[in-house]
Amino acid sequence: MGAKVIPRWKPARPPRAVPRAARVYVGCALLAAAAVGLPALRPGAATPWPAALLLAALYAVCELPARCRLIGRAFRGGPGSASVSPGAGSFFPVLLAAALLLPPSAAALAAVPGAVLARVDRPPFVLRRTWRAAQLALAVWAAAQVGQFLRCPGALGLGPEIPDFPYVLLPAGATALTFCLVLTALDGGIRATAEQFPARTAWRGLLGRALAPHAVHGLAGLMMAVLWRSSYGPVAALFVLLPMYISCWSFAQYHRERAAHQATIRALVQAVDIKDRYTRGHSERVGHASVLIAGELGMDEPRLEVVRFAGILHDVGKLGVPTRVLRKDGPLTPQERRIIELHPEYGHEMVRGIGFLGEARTAILHHHERMDGSGYPYGLKGHQIPEYARVVAVADAFDAMTSTRSYSRARPVGTALAELARCAGTQFDPRMVDALARALQRHGWQTEVTADEPAVPTPRDEGPHTPAPAEVPEPGTPHGAQPTAPLQEPA
Numbered sequence: 001m002g003a004k005v006i007p008r009w010k011p012a013r014p015p016r017a018v019p020r021a022a023r024v025y026v027g028c029a030l031l032a033a034a035a036v037g038l039p040a041l042r043p044g045a046a047t048p049w050p051a052a053l054l055l056a057a058l059y060a061v062c063e064l065p066a067r068c069r070l071i072g073r074a075f076r077g078g079p080g081s082a083s084v085s086p087g088a089g090s091f092f093p094v095l096l097a098a099a100l101l102l103p104p105s106a107a108a109l110a111a112v113p114g115a116v117l118a119r120v121d122r123p124p125f126v127l128r129r130t131w132r133a134a135q136l137a138l139a140v141w142a143a144a145q146v147g148q149f150l151r152c153p154g155a156l157g158l159g160p161e162i163p164d165f166p167y168v169l170l171p172a173g174a175t176a177l178t179f180c181l182v183l184t185a186l187d188g189g190i191r192a193t194a195e196q197f198p199a200r201t202a203w204r205g206l207l208g209r210a211l212a213p214h215a216v217h218g219l220a221g222l223m224m225a226v227l228w229r230s231s232y233g234p235v236a237a238l239f240v241l242l243p244m245y246i247s248c249w250s251f252a253q254y255h256r257e258r259a260a261h262q263a264t265i266r267a268l269v270q271a272v273d274i275k276d277r278y279t280r281g282h283s284e285r286v287g288h289a290s291v292l293i294a295g296e297l298g299m300d301e302p303r304l305e306v307v308r309f310a311g312i313l314h315d316v317g318k319l320g321v322p323t324r325v326l327r328k329d330g331p332l333t334p335q336e337r338r339i340i341e342l343h344p345e346y347g348h349e350m351v352r353g354i355g356f357l358g359e360a361r362t363a364i365l366h367h368h369e370r371m372d373g374s375g376y377p378y379g380l381k382g383h384q385i386p387e388y389a390r391v392v393a394v395a396d397a398f399d400a401m402t403s404t405r406s407y408s409r410a411r412p413v414g415t416a417l418a419e420l421a422r423c424a425g426t427q428f429d430p431r432m433v434d435a436l437a438r439a440l441q442r443h444g445w446q447t448e449v450t451a452d453e454p455a456v457p458t459p460r461d462e463g464p465h466t467p468a469p470a471e472v473p474e475p476g477t478p479h480g481a482q483p484t485a486p487l488q489e490p491a
Helices: 022-042 051-065 069-076 088-101 104-110 114-116 125-149 170-192 206-230 235-276 282-296 300-313 315-321 334-340 343-353 361-368 387-402 413-422 430-441
Strands: none
Touching: 022 104, 022 125, 051 088, 051 104, 051 114, 051 170, 051 235, 051 343, 069 088, 069 282, 088 104, 088 125, 088 170, 088 206, 088 343, 104 114, 104 206, 170 206, 206 235, 235 282, 235 300, 235 315, 282 300, 282 430, 300 361, 300 387, 300 413, 315 343, 343 361, 387 413, 387 430, 413 430
């Protein structure tokens, strides 16, 4: 008799506690931001308050639409659509103009109101706003220091005076570069402390992705500063914000498209879960484990997203397998096993027209290949197997071993890792196995029950006395079947 399936709803999980190192890091950034901004408040500081307050209010007003329901509909696409915020980066030219026009301490203060008012989608809200305010204040202050050193205020001209072109491009470029470098350095620090990225990978890829956008922001900020100091006054500088709002709208459209991608993937996964109810939740966990492995290997954010898609959709081909085979009570016949082994090809055919999946399609097709060449569907060997497929293969087998099914109980994390290590080089890529072990040591693993048996606890450190390695179960085995001989043609 089949096992009883747990209800589809799941209780909400409390938000993960922020690590102490991240709180200390944010606190230090806040103290540093206060230290660089407070000199502008001292008596006799000669702070140009009209310009500072106007720029601060302008940046704050730019950030408000994301929190306004009426205006925000333009970015969210109306009721019922995915929530999309415009993105504070679209309005960095206002802060860069402040860095070019104001003394460093005043420029730092100009960033605070908008950072505090900016939209925050995830808790802890206060800590995130505090971090953003401190980060932007420090970045603007450092940028303004460089601008002052390169005599940018004088090069901008005043009233009828003509700006000193092309010299003014030098301090403007240096200001934008400094702003970018400080933001990147601080972002890497928060990734290392809050998200617990390895130190060698926390900053990887951040600067390369930020340079081009900040160069554009720097040019827009220079335009604002030149118009601000011209005889036309600050009102003329506001016209520069028009392309910023167009950029903001484009950003929102991109995120609406991304939300549609996510909805497509959710629909496919839900269809697989309905058809093969005994592995419900398996796809999401494989996606999560794949991201842990890829992150440990140092893949950048775009590749992490693709590998997550690959992990989530690796079994989508089960939609093409007859339900009677997936839910069969008892061992599979050779013919039924051959049918099961067609699911990678079915899956590849189903998603080959979905362009945003990219290389994830190759992982769906090849995640049952083996390093020794005895896998399927094409018997690829070693590095002939695409990297994403090698990642997903390890994540798939790991979750199959650590999940409770009707035909097998969950195994401890240490036992599963020992079995993966035993099979490294023949079935699995040793690099992927090592990466998973390191990631689990740092992040741990939370299993989900997919049948009526209680979950087996999975401590972070199994210690030296782990049970003897067990056979890797077949991730696609029907609920009534028993695992076959060690690692032979897992479905």
